Amino acid sequence: MALLEIRNARREFVTPEGTRLAALDGIDLDIGANEFVTLLGPSGCGKTTLLRAIAGFETLDSGTLALDGNDISTQPPHRRPVNTVFQSYALFSHMTVARNVGYALEVRSVERQVREHAVAEVLEKVGLSGMGTRRPNQLSGGQRQRVALARAIIGKPRLLLLDEPLSALDRNLRQQMQLELKTLQNTLGIAFVFVTHDQEEALTMSDRIVVMRAGKIEQIGSPRQIYRHPKSRFVAEFIGETNLFTVTIDRIDGSHALAHTADGLELILPAGNCKPGGNVQVVLRPADFSISDQGIAATVTKAVYLGSDLHLFVQPTVGGPEISITARDSAQAPQPGSKVHLAYDPAAPHVLETA
Amino acid sequence: MRNPLGWAALTLFSLVFFLFIYAPLLVIIGYSFNSNPVNMMQWEHFTFDWYRGLLGLGERAADPNNRAVYVESTEKMLAALRTSLMVAGLSTTISTVIGTATAIALARYRFRAKGFYNGFLMLPMMMPDIVLGIGLLIFFVTVGIHLSMLTIIIGHCTFLSSYVFIIVQARIAGLDPALEEASADLGASEWVTLRKVLLPQLAPGILGGALLAFVISMDDLVITYFVAGTDNTTLPVFIFGMVRRGVKPEINAIATLMILTSVLIAALGLWLRSRKAD
Ligand SMILES: Nc1ncnc2c1ncn2[C@@H]1O[C@H](COP(=O)(O)OP(=O)(O)OP(=O)(O)O)[C@@H](O)[C@H]1O
Ligand SMILES: [Mg+2]
Numbered sequence: 362m363a364l365l366e367i368r369n370a371r372r373e374f375v376t377p378e379g380t381r382l383a384a385l386d387g388i389d390l391d392i393g394a395n396e397f398v399t400l401l402g403p404s405g406c407g408k409t410t411l412l413r414a415i416a417g418f419e420t421l422d423s424g425t426l427a428l429d430g431n432d433i434s435t436q437p438p439h440r441r442p443v444n445t446v447f448q449s450y451a452l453f454s455h456m457t458v459a460r461n462v463g464y465a466l467e468v469r470s471v472e473r474q475v476r477e478h479a480v481a482e483v484l485e486k487v488g489l490s491g492m493g494t495r496r497p498n499q500l501s502g503g504q505r506q507r508v509a510l511a512r513a514i515i516g517k518p519r520l521l522l523l524d525e526p527l528s529a530l531d532r533n534l535r536q537q538m539q540l541e542l543k544t545l546q547n548t549l550g551i552a553f554v555f556v557t558h559d560q561e562e563a564l565t566m567s568d569r570i571v572v573m574r575a576g577k578i579e580q581i582g583s584p585r586q587i588y589r590h591p592k593s594r595f596v597a598e599f600i601g602e603t604n605l606f607t608v609t610i611d612r613i614d615g616s617h618a619l620a621h622t623a624d625g626l627e628l629i630l631p632a633g634n635c636k637p638g639g640n641v642q643v644v645l646r647p648a649d650f651s652i653s654d655q656g657i658a659a660t661v662t663k664a665v666y667l668g669s670d671l672h673l674f675v676q677p678t679v680g681g682p683e684i685s686i687t688a689r690d691s692a693q694a695p696q697p698g699s700k701v702h703l704a705y706d707p708a709a710p711h712v713l714e715t716a
Numbered sequence: 717m718r719n720p721l722g723w724a725a726l727t728l729f730s731l732v733f734f735l736f737i738y739a740p741l742l743v744i745i746g747y748s749f750n751s752n753p754v755n756m757m758q759w760e761h762f763t764f765d766w767y768r769g770l771l772g773l774g775e776r777a778a779d780p781n782n783r784a785v786y787v788e789s790t791e792k793m794l795a796a797l798r799t800s801l802m803v804a805g806l807s808t809t810i811s812t813v814i815g816t817a818t819a820i821a822l823a824r825y826r827f828r829a830k831g832f833y834n835g836f837l838m839l840p841m842m843m844p845d846i847v848l849g850i851g852l853l854i855f856f857v858t859v860g861i862h863l864s865m866l867t868i869i870i871g872h873c874t875f876l877s878s879y880v881f882i883i884v885q886a887r888i889a890g891l892d893p894a895l896e897e898a899s900a901d902l903g904a905s906e907w908v909t910l911r912k913v914l915l916p917q918l919a920p921g922i923l924g925g926a927l928l929a930f931v932i933s934m935d936d937l938v939i940t941y942f943v944a945g946t947d948n949t950t951l952p953v954f955i956f957g958m959v960r961r962g963v964k965p966e967i968n969a970i971a972t973l974m975i976l977t978s979v980l981i982a983a984l985g986l987w988l989r990s991r992k993a994d
Contacts, residue, residue, distance in 0.1 A: 418897055425747070438900040445901045449895035455916045466903040516903065 362392035362430055364552050365415070365520060370424035372410055374432070384410040386544045386576030392520070392554060399563040402573035402637060403599070411521045411573075415554065416445050420546060444518040448525045450509040452497040458508050459484070459493030465516035482510045486545070510542075514549060514552060521546075523555045527562065539566055545643060560600045563568050567662045572596050588646075592714050597644045600652045604645045604684050610635045617707055624681030626657065630710040642713040645705060647672070650686040653704035659684065662693045728782025741975055742856060748968035756965050766969035793970075796954035803940075804933035805864060806870035812926045814873065820914065823888040824896075840875040841882070848875065848944035855944060863945025871943040872933045879932060880925035888923025919986070927985045932979060 372385040384407045390400050400408040413419040417438035426434040428621050433441055444465070454462050457555055460467070463480040467652060471479075477478065481563065487507040497505055506526060513521055523542075527535045528703055543566050543665045546553045571586065572579045572595075579591045591597035608620035608628055618635040620643070621627050630643055658678040665672040671690045674683045688694060695701050747756045751763035772791065840848060852871045853863075861867060897919060899909040910925060914923070937952040944953060955970060 416897075416901055433751075438897070439903050439905055443901075445898070447894045447898055449892055449894050451898040453898075453913060453917075455919075464899070464912075468899075468902060468904040468908050512898075512902065561865065624876060626979075 364394040364396075364428075365390075365392040365428065366425075366427045367391070367411075367415075368413070368425045368427075369668060370414060370426065371422045371614075372414060372419055373422055382469045383576045385414065385421070385424075388578060390578065390581070392552055392570060395546075395550050395552055397543065397553045397555065397566060397568045399567035400573060401557060401560060401563045401599070402579075404575040405707045406682075407576045408573060409524055412445070412554065412556055414538075415520070416443055416544075417441050418520055425462075442518050442520060443520045444513040444516060445514045446509050446521065446526045448528065450497075450505050451626055452505060452508055452512075454497050456497075457493060458489070458495050458497065458500070461497065461508055462515055464512060469516075479515055483515045486512045486514075488541075498615065502529055502700040503538070505531065506538065506599075514551065518551060520552045520567055522555065523553060525556050525558070527557070528559075537563070544567065559567070564600070570600075572599060579580050590711055591644060594642055594713060597713065599710075602647045602685055604647065606643045606645070608641060608643055610637050610639050610641065612637050622681055624677070625679045626681055627679050628710065629707040630712055631708055633712050635712065643708060644711040644713060645684075647685045647687045649709040650684065650703045651705070651706045652686075652701050654686055654702060656702040657684075657705035659701055661697050661699045661701060664695070664697055666690065675703065717847060726735060744971045745966050745975065747965065748972040750965065751970075753965060756810040756963075756968065766966045767973075770966055770969050770973075772950065779932050792949075793951075793954060796949045796951045799865060799868075799948050800934055800951040803868050803872060804930050807869045807876055808926050808929045808934050810869070811873045811876035811929055812880050815925060815929075816876040816884050816918070819876070819881050819884035819888055820910075820918075823885065826976055837881050838879075841873075841878045845936075845938035852939065853942040856928040863943060863948075865948050867943045867945065868940055868950065872936065872938050874934060875939070880929055881920075883925035884918060884921045887918050889916055910912050923988050924985060931981055934974075934977075 366532055367388055367390040370385050370388040371383065373381050373383050376382050377461070385405075388407075388411060390398075400411060402408055414421055417433075417436060417440075421434055421564050424434070428442065432592060453464070456464070458476075459480050462483055463476045466476045468477060480493065481490070483492060486508055488535055489504060489507050489511065492500070492504065494506075497508065500508065506529075509526070526542075527538050530538060539562060542553070542555075554565075555566065564587075567584055568704050569581060570584055570587045571581050574595055580587060580596050588598065591600060597603045597605060600675055605624070605630060606622050608630075610620060611619045613619075613632050613635065616632050618630045619627070619631045620630060620635075620641070630641075630644060633642060659675040660678065661673055662683060663674040665674075667687075667690075671688050671694055673686050673688055673695065675686060676683050684703065748766055749764070750756055750759055751817050752758050752760035770793070818837065820831075822830060822840060849871070852867070852874070856863060856867050887949055895913055898911050899913045900906070904912065935952060936950075940950050940953055941956070944950065949957070951970075951974075958964070958967060959978065
């Protein structure tokens with residue numbers, strides 16, 4: 362049995378224009394104990410609403426929420442063994458850091474000494490030892506983030522909800538915090554539900570990614586599944602750089618299929634369920650291509666320097682949209698204007714199940 | 717970069733502006749130390765006599781025509797001051813509780829006719845004092861409540877609650893709703909959240925509202941005049957009574973003391989606010 366079972370969760374809002382908008386449109390999701398699940402999706406797809414429904418700040422119009430098999434959907438927020446790290450941190454500015462962190466124990470009337478001990482321990486865990494007497498406004502953004510985290514984990518919740526907790530931090534700090542969060546999650550043994558719209562962040566941190574779109578779940582899977590085997594064009598384009606080709610299958614040749622685009626670009630794909638004459642959509646990631654002596658003839662139009670790698674935009678000679686590829690940067694790396702050939706592993710193309 | 721002419725014009729404008737506001741106050745303060753009992757516009761020499769007279773220390777200055785002393789009775793004035801302080805203290809306390817509770821209720825709970833309540837709470841502030849005063853008087857007489865200190869306090873609460881409400885409401889509007897959610901999320905019931913998070917966060921607004929209410933109550937003449945009855949006089953009503961018989965030097969001394977008190981209260985407010993800020 363999963364730690365949290367969400368069944369057919371629905372929540373509608375009435376927009377200012379008077380129409381109804383389903384922020385959650387039949388969500389089914391299981392979250393396992395000690396699992397790191399990321400909710401990913403474009404702005405307005407319902408990530409925050411789902412998180413708030415789990416925490417108890419939104420009531421569901423219909424559907425159930427069960428924690429360890431007990432229905433919690435009617436419990437008020439303060440009764441749920443679930444804690445939240447808010448995007449705005451929501452630290453209590455009139456309390457010291459130590460009192461902020463110890464708040465969950467304070468309201469449960471935990472004895473002062475026990476509380477102080479626990480606070481010191483948690484502050485140590487998030488790397489803020491000795492900062493207990495400060496006020497939240499005497500801390501940097503990253504430190505506030507840690508206080509919010511410490512405050513949320515001190516009560517040992519079953520489930521920790523994090524709504525874009527890193528979005529206010531600069532890139533370096535964000536990457537550092539990503540690693541720390543992941544480590545912390547492992548040592549604490551708490552399940553994390555993490556919201557982000559940064560796909561890179563989702564790929565690095567998650568055990569499973571839930572891709573949402575307009576109140577529905579589009580796909581659930583491990584980062585690799587989501588990246589390598591997106592179910593739909595939406596997922597493919599949302600996660601990472603994508604080259605998308607709409608092709609017509611010419612013939613099946615053993616385990617491969619030969620196909621061409623409307624522009625006449627010829628591609629080899631894994632046969633899968635392809636049938637001759639059928640139309641399918643094919644995903645090739647920039648890293649799937651390599652520059653070689655033969656393959657798709659093309660001209661480099663633009664090169665973007667990324668440090669050790671180069672991001673190249675190449676125009677196939679037969680026409681059609683540009684293809685984006687990555688290549689290692691070196692003295693022999695192609696320049697804009699160079700003629701190149703693109704090769705790829707015939708197993709690499711991913712055929713989308715749905716349009 | 718700065719246009720020097722424009723800059724000079726702005727400076728001049730501000731100076732004139734401040735002069736306009738503060739000159740009357742400065743004149744009063746100056747005259748309160750002028751020993752000339754007949755024509756206070758004419759400077760004689762520096763004296764504390766008016767203050768001594770007020771407080772019942774030393775000899776009370778006599779009317780130049782030897783008819784009566786200026787402040788007929790220091791006791792009466794002190795009694796008026798006591799009434800004023802009591803009215804202001806009690807009505808400030810009551811209206812701070814009412815105003816704060818209403819602001820929280822309107823900001824945090826959903827119920828019908830919310831907009832109606834919101835508008836209704838502004839009304840006592842917008843209504844001309846004289847209308848409110850007459851209205852209250854007619855109400856008290858109709859219902860048969862004897863005019864007393866109680867009626868003054870009730871009268872003051874009607875409009876002071878609105879002032880407190882407006883100030884606390886502004887503070888709530890600037891508050892991150894996630895603060896209360898965070899408190900609930902961490903296991904606090906609504907009551908504990910109110911006590912440990914909401915009220916402390918609103919404290920500067922509540923204090924500011926209370927100070928404003930206190931000052932307004934101390935200052936109110938028109939409404940008090942209608943609902944005070946005969947046995948109770950507040951300081952403004954008392955002074956008004958004195959002035960009707962001519963502006964005498966002791967009035968300047970009373971005014972100066974009131975200015976001093978207002979400045980102290982304002983300074984207290986600012987100090988509390990700056991202390992809360994960190
Ligand atoms: N209280 C509300 N009243 C009306 N509509 C709401 C309310 N809360 C959310 N919505 C709507 O529900 C939809 C989902 O909102 P939600 O905040 O869950 O999006 P999100 O996925 O978290 O987006 P973002 O990435 O921008 O944070 C949006 O269209 C939003 O406008
Ligand atoms: Mg959101």
